[in-house]
Structures are given as C-alpha cells and as structure tokens.
Amino acid sequence: METAFRVRDLRFRYPTSSADTIKGxxxxxxxxxxxxxxxxxxxxxxxxxxxxxxxxEGYEGSIQYFGRDLGSLGSAFYEEIGVGFxxxxxxxxxxxxxxxxxxxxxxxxxxxxxxxxxxxxLWEYRQVKVGEYSKGMKVRLNxxxxxxxxxxxxxxxxxxNGLDPKNARVIxxxxxxxxxxxxxxxxxxxxxxxxEQLCDRVAFCVDGRLVEISxxxxxxxxxxxxxxxxxxxxxxxxxxxxFPLDGIGFNEEFQQLLQTAEVETxxxxxxxxxxxxxxxxxxxxxxxxxxxx
Amino acid sequence: MAKLSRLIKGELKRxxxxxxxPVSLVxxxxxxxxxxxxxxxxxxRITPLVILVDVAAMSILLLGAFHxxxxxxxxxxxxxxxxxxxxxILTAKAAASMVLALESAAIxxxxxxxxxxxxxxxxxxxxxxxxxxxxxxxxxxxLALNSRDFSSMLGxxxxxxFVFTLPSILFSLGAIAEKYxxxxxxxxxxxxxxxxxxxxxxxxxxxxxxxxxxxxxVLAGALFRFAVHPQFKDNxxxx
Numbered sequence: 001m002e003t004a005f006r007v008r009d010l011r012f013r014y015p016t017s018s019a020d021t022i023k024g025x026x027x028x029x030x031x032x033x034x035x036x037x038x039x040x041x042x043x044x045x046x047x048x049x050x051x052x053x054x055x056x057e058g059y060e061g062s063i064q065y066f067g068r069d070l071g072s073l074g075s076a077f078y079e080e081i082g083v084g085f086x087x088x089x090x091x092x093x094x095x096x097x098x099x100x101x102x103x104x105x106x107x108x109x110x111x112x113x114x115x116x117x118x119x120x121x122l123w124e125y126r127q128v129k130v131g132e133y134s135k136g137m138k139v140r141l142n143x144x145x146x147x148x149x150x151x152x153x154x155x156x157x158x159x160x161n162g163l164d165p166k167n168a169r170v171i172x173x174x175x176x177x178x179x180x181x182x183x184x185x186x187x188x189x190x191x192x193x194x195x196e197q198l199c200d201r202v203a204f205c206v207d208g209r210l211v212e213i214s215x216x217x218x219x220x221x222x223x224x225x226x227x228x229x230x231x232x233x234x235x236x237x238x239x240x241x242x243f244p245l246d247g248i249g250f251n252e253e254f255q256q257l258l259q260t261a262e263v264e265t266x267x268x269x270x271x272x273x274x275x276x277x278x279x280x281x282x283x284x285x286x287x288x289x290x291x292x293x
Numbered sequence: 294m295a296k297l298s299r300l301i302k303g304e305l306k307r308x309x310x311x312x313x314x315p316v317s318l319v320x321x322x323x324x325x326x327x328x329x330x331x332x333x334x335x336x337x338r339i340t341p342l343v344i345l346v347d348v349a350a351m352s353i354l355l356l357g358a359f360h361x362x363x364x365x366x367x368x369x370x371x372x373x374x375x376x377x378x379x380x381x382i383l384t385a386k387a388a389a390s391m392v393l394a395l396e397s398a399a400i401x402x403x404x405x406x407x408x409x410x411x412x413x414x415x416x417x418x419x420x421x422x423x424x425x426x427x428x429x430x431x432x433x434x435x436l437a438l439n440s441r442d443f444s445s446m447l448g449x450x451x452x453x454x455f456v457f458t459l460p461s462i463l464f465s466l467g468a469i470a471e472k473y474x475x476x477x478x479x480x481x482x483x484x485x486x487x488x489x490x491x492x493x494x495x496x497x498x499x500x501x502x503x504x505x506x507x508x509x510x511v512l513a514g515a516l517f518r519f520a521v522h523p524q525f526k527d528n529x530x531x532x
Contacts, residue, residue: 026419050530053374055373055374055526055530056369056530057526074355074378075375075376075377075378076376077376077447078375078376078377079376083371083375085367085370085371087367087370088366088367089366089367089368089370089371090366090367090368091307091310091363091366091368092370093307093310093311094307094310102303103375105299106296106375106376106377107375107376145371152376219525271352287402
C-alpha cells in the first residue's frame with residue numbers, strides 16, 4: 001500500500017504566537033485508509049489539516065504527498081483532493097445547485113452532482129438559497145462540495161458534527177464506500193462514534209504532539225482490561241463477578257457460574273474510544289464537545 | 294485562462310445576486326437625474342466628480358461589502374482549495390470591481406451625451422477609469438483585509454478619504470495652489486481625479502497624465518503583490 005502523506009517532524013508557529021502550535025509531529029497516511037486525527041480543542045488538529053491542504057505556509061519539517069514535496073505542488077494539487085470544512089463555506093445568496101455548479105466547473109473530472117445531492121437528501125432543496133439552509137443541511141452540502149471532484153484524497157473536519165443520527169449514518173456510509181473504492185480519508189473529529197465506525201488508524205494529538213498512533217482495535221486492547229464481567233441472578237438477587245480473560249476456557253469457577261447461575265450479561269473489559277480519548281489526552285469529551293480547534 | 298474567465302463570470306453573477314451591481318446602477322441613474330437640472334457647462338464641471346466618486350469611493354465601498362459578505366459566508370475558504378491560484382482569484386475580483394467603475398463611467402458619459410449633447414474621448418475615458426479603478430480596487434482590498442467587518446472598514450475608508458481625497462477636493466476648489474499639483478499626485482484620489490478631469494474637459498497635460506497613469510498602475514501592482522496577495526489567504530482562514 002502506497003503512502004499518501006508522509007509527515008516528518010512537522011512544526012508550525014502562528015505569526016502572532018510565541019510558542020509552536022505543532023511541535024514536531026510525524027505520521028504516515030496510507031492510501032486506501034481512513035486516518036483519524038483526534039484530540040481536544042486547541043491541540044493542533046485543524047492546524048495540521050490546514051498545513052496539509054496548503055492553506056497555511058511557513059511550516060518546518062517535511063510533508064510528502066505520494067512521494068512529492070507538498071511545497072512544490074501547484075494548484076493542480078487541488079484537482080486530487082477534496083476538503084470538507086467544519087464551518088459552512090458556501091455563497092449564501094446562491095442556491096445550493098448554483099454553488100455546486102460553480103465549484104464543479106473548475107475541476108477536470110467531476111462527480112454527478114444530482115447523485116451526490118440525492119444521497120444526502122438535498123436534491124429536492126437544490127433551488128433553495130444556502131442562506132436558508134439549516135445547519136445540518138449546510139454540513140451535508142459541505143460534504144457534497146468535498147466530493148465534487150471525485151478526489152483521490154479526502155480531508156474531512158468534524159464531518160458529522162450537527163447532523164441527526166440518520167443523516168450522520170448516510171454520510172458515514174458514503175465515506176466507507178469511498179474508502180472501499182480506494183479513496184483515502186484524513187478525518188479530524190471529536191466524535192468517537194465516527195472514529196469507531198470509520199477509522200482504520202487513529203492518532204491522538206495533545207498540545208501539538210502526537211501521543212498515540214494505532215488502530216482502534218489495538219488501542220482497545222492496550223487500554224482495555226483483560227477481564228470478563230458476568231452479571232447474573234442467584235436466588236432472585238442480581239450479582240456480578242469478574243474473571244481474568246487469560247485462561248478463561250479453563251477457569252472452573254467461571255464455567256460453574258455459567259452452568260448454575262441465571263446469566264444476564266457477559267462483557268469483556270474492552271474499553272471504548274471515548275475512554276481511551278480521556279486516558280490519552282487527559283481531557284473530558286463533554287466539556288469541549290461542541291468545539292473544535 | 295478558462296478558469297480565470299469562469300472566476301470572473303462567477304464574480305459578476307454574485308455582484309448581481311448580492312445586489313451590488315443593481316445598487317451601483319441605481320446610483321448611476323441618480324446622477325443622470327441630476328444632469329437633467331444642470332446646464333451643459335455645469336454638467337461638464339460636475340461629471341469628473343461624479344465618475345471619481347464611483348471609481349474611487351463607491352468601488353472601495355462595494356468591494357469591501359462584497360469581501361466581508363463572502364468572508365462571513367466562508368466561501369473564500371473553499372475557493373482557496375480549488376485548482377486556481379490566489380492570483381487568479383484576486384484578478385477576478387479586481388476585474389469585477391473594474392466592471393462596476395466602467396459601467397458607472399459609461400452610463401454617466403452616455404447621459405452627458407443624451408441630455409446635453411456633450412461628447413468625450415470615450416476610449417481614453419474607459420482607459421483612465423480602468424487604471425483608476427484597478428488602483429482603487431487594490432486600495433479597497435487593503436482596507437477590507439485590514440478591517441474586522443464592514444463597519445470597521447467604513448471607518449478606515451473615512452480615514453482614507455480624509456487623508457487622500459480631501460486635499461484633492463481642496464485643490465479643485467482652489468484652496469491649494471496649482472504649483473503643488475505634482476505633489477498632490479501622490480494621492481491616488483487626485484491621480485484618478487486628474488485623469489478623469491482631463492478627459493472630460495479635453496484638456497491634457499501629457500506629462501502629468503502619464504505620471505498619474507503610471508503611478509496608479511505601479512501602486513496597484515505593488516499593493517496587490519506585497520499587501521493583498523500575502524494577506525488574502527490568512528485573512529480568509531481567520532474567517
């Protein structure tokens with residue numbers, strides 16, 4: 001599998017800041033994967049993405065896109081990538097269709113606008129001015145905008161933030177399909193549901209540094225407890241017992257419980273991405289759930 | 294070139310949708326109404342001022358309003374990730390701004406002819422308006438990029454008019470001696486005023502007109518290259 005982005009010792013400082021926002025991070029994004037960059041507000045996620053899409057310049061370190069130095073790539077780079085911003089990015093006085101047709105006109109290859117808008121449920125509202133769209137509709141339109149040029153590499157920033165579960169599911173399905181067809185995704189989010197359902201690998205960014213890069217599965221194994229918890233009823237009373245996962249097949253006490261008690265639930269000690277986020281970043285999700293850096 | 298042409302078409306379409314072009318047309322029609330109540334001599338005297346107001350102040354004002362609206366929409370952000378250069382985006386915006394100035398000058402000149410039968414060197418008028426327009430588009434961008442919102446840009450525009458346009462008005466009223474006009478050319482407003490007055494009255498001082506043209510062109514080039522271009526991307530990202 002080819003490396004789509006190779007980032008090495010990336011450092012960046014905003015002109016008005018006295019300290020580096022990005023403090024020497026290194027990672028690879030492999031072609032055909034969904035790579036999630038996670039972290040609390042102000043950790044440097046969006047800054048990293050802005051550098052990778054060439055909206056911020058003046059960084060130190062090296063970034064290669066499919067083996068070519070990012071700095072040497074001209075505007076043709078944008079033929080290959082799609083960028084989904086978290087905030088609305090459309091001309092509010094134009095209709096959704098006018099917006100999409102305007103943007104699509106600049107690309108050599110374009111997706112079927114009708115098909116994309118139908119998938120996200122916006123086709124019937126195509127003649128409505130974007131200024132009259134709800135927040136969720138604008139988020140979906142942002143996604144359509146990002147997919148307009150049938151990109152080889154897709155950047156998505158908080159792609160389902162503000163969507164109801166049904167529409168979030170549609171977008172996540174489309175991302176999964178895109179990945180299955182060979183597309184590569186760089187996803188920044190604080191929504192751990194998205195991470196669990198979409199990401200092949202994740203990196204945690206804390207205070208401008210990457211503190212973990214791994215697959216969600218490996219992280220769950222690393223941070224989870226190797227144990228099995230059984231909830232059961234005995235003589236009508238609810239009780240629970242915890243057994244070590246190692247050697248569970250030969251654990252007589254465990255086997256006896258299964259045979260004699262009325263078992264209600266069995267859970268492994270696997271942890272959630274949300275718990276891992278809190279452990280790794282040291283930040284509660286709730287406090288910053290509505291914002292991104 | 295196809296992308297630039299598409300960008301310009303998009304700018305013009307949005308000028309209409311955002312009601313900026315219609316407002317500019319209404320302003321031009323108001324000036325025409327004024328001509329109906331003036332003698333040919335008075336109309337000829339006031340025409341340079343009418344065109345100057347549209348080329349300088351109105352262009353800056355409308356460009357600023359347009360910029361802040363699009364920045365508020367976040368649309369500039371997504372334009373920056375299209376396969377076009379920042380230079381092409383700025384060129385399209387400057388071209389759209391020049392269309393406003395040229396449209397206003399053309400309507401004013403046409404009204405002067407229809408109402409009073411006065412003719413001008415139209416080709417030269419459009420050339421001078423284009424030069425003055427591009428200079429003031431650059432100034433408009435600098436003011437827009439250095440203001441938080443449209444209200445704060447109005448404050449900057451007032452400051453600009455006070456420093457650069459007031460001396461030109463004082464000169465036209467005779468409050469500043471003619472020998473200082475070369476010095477006054479340092480004011481973009483006066484350079485534009487000199488060019489437009491020359492062509493409307495048909496009285497040219499070739500050296501001064503050439504200097505004014507050159508100054509406005511160089512000023513526009515320098516501002517776009519060193520002030521607008523480097524700031525544009527950063528400004529859009531700050532949202």
